[in-house]
Amino acid sequence: MIHLLSKQKFLLLFGILLFVIPFVFQNKFYLNIFILILLYATIAGAWNILGGYGGQLSLGHAIFFGIGAYTSTILYLNYGVSPWLGFIIAAVISIIVGALIGWPAFRLRGTYFTLTTIAFAEVIRHLTLYFKDLTNGAIGVNIKFEPSFTNLIFREYSAYYFLALILFSISIAIAIWVDKTKVGYYLKAIREDEDGAETLGINVTKYKMIAMSISAGMTGVAGVFYAQYMLFFEPTSVFNMNLSIEFALIAIIGGVGTVFGPVLGAFIIIPLNEILRSTFPSLNGMNYLIYGIVLILIVSFLPNGLLPLLKRIPEKLKRLNRKKIEVKDGEKVDYSG
Secondary structure, eight states, X not given: OGGGSOHHHHHHHHHHHHHHHHHHOOSHHHHHHHHHHHHHHHHHHHHHIXXXXXXXXXXOTHHHXXXXXXXXHHHHHHHOOOHHHHHHHHHHHHXXXXXXXXXXXXXXXXXXXXXXXXXXXXXXXXXXXXXXXHHOGGGOEEOOOOOBTTTTBOSSHHHHXXXXXXXXXXXXXXXXXXXXXXXXXXXXXXXXXXXXXXXXXXXXXXXXXXXXXXXXXXHHHHHHHHHHHHSEEOHHHHSOHHXXXXXXXXXXXXXXXXXSHHHHHHHHHHXXXXXXXXXXXXXXXXXXXXXXXXXHHHHHHOTXXXXXXXXXXXHHHHHHHHTSEEEETTEEEETTO
């Protein structure tokens, strides 16, 4: 039982299970699902730094995902720069773009901030379509399949899985750091009451920019992985607003402002998405209908997401155990308190 395990032991067990997955599930379809789960958990975790802890509802996060994919691929195809170095360059450029977007956008709040992020994403998507000589426009970018470690292209899905697992582990470590340091506490304060946080002396703009930088950099790195894994993408597939909504949705369903909420959301949404696509291939968009239904149910009945509910289960079980009446020395003793 999970409630009998310490948090550390549970996390260790979870890590071991993730490590052995490619040895147990060698079917490419299932292994692909697990790779996507780790990828989307990483991106949703990145979104959660800004949208969950900081309370800034961004629906334009595909900006950084697309920037990561295009930056690494253009450098790789045109200049022979290894995608391994592309990870670093894409993260830096994503952080710079995030800062340039955040500086004016953070002057706005609520719906206006959200609409601004959508507008920036659309502008960048159209710029990608316009500069055809650099991005190949609407035709998209095709990466030749030349397997090698240097090219970050592998024949085996298991290699991609372990790389996704490394990126996922780094994202979890960053999320734990944010959660346990003053950065996370300040972001939560800003989320709950921005004016109150400012009154207490918190530099609101500074910590929003820190959240944006972390979030943008992590998402850009995930974009590089996506490009080398799929080997083909075009502006609509990486700058799509639906993609931004999906990043946010995964975190919201799992539990925003928590370390493992996005992980739980990814383990629910991604398998559901892939199963729907394979089961109803002719019903394009069925996954978004299901997403909408799930989101309505979660927001209506579990506004804090599923993770807080799961966390309460062990406590409820403990309370039930304490309420059991034991017979001792011929007397009934109620330990319910």
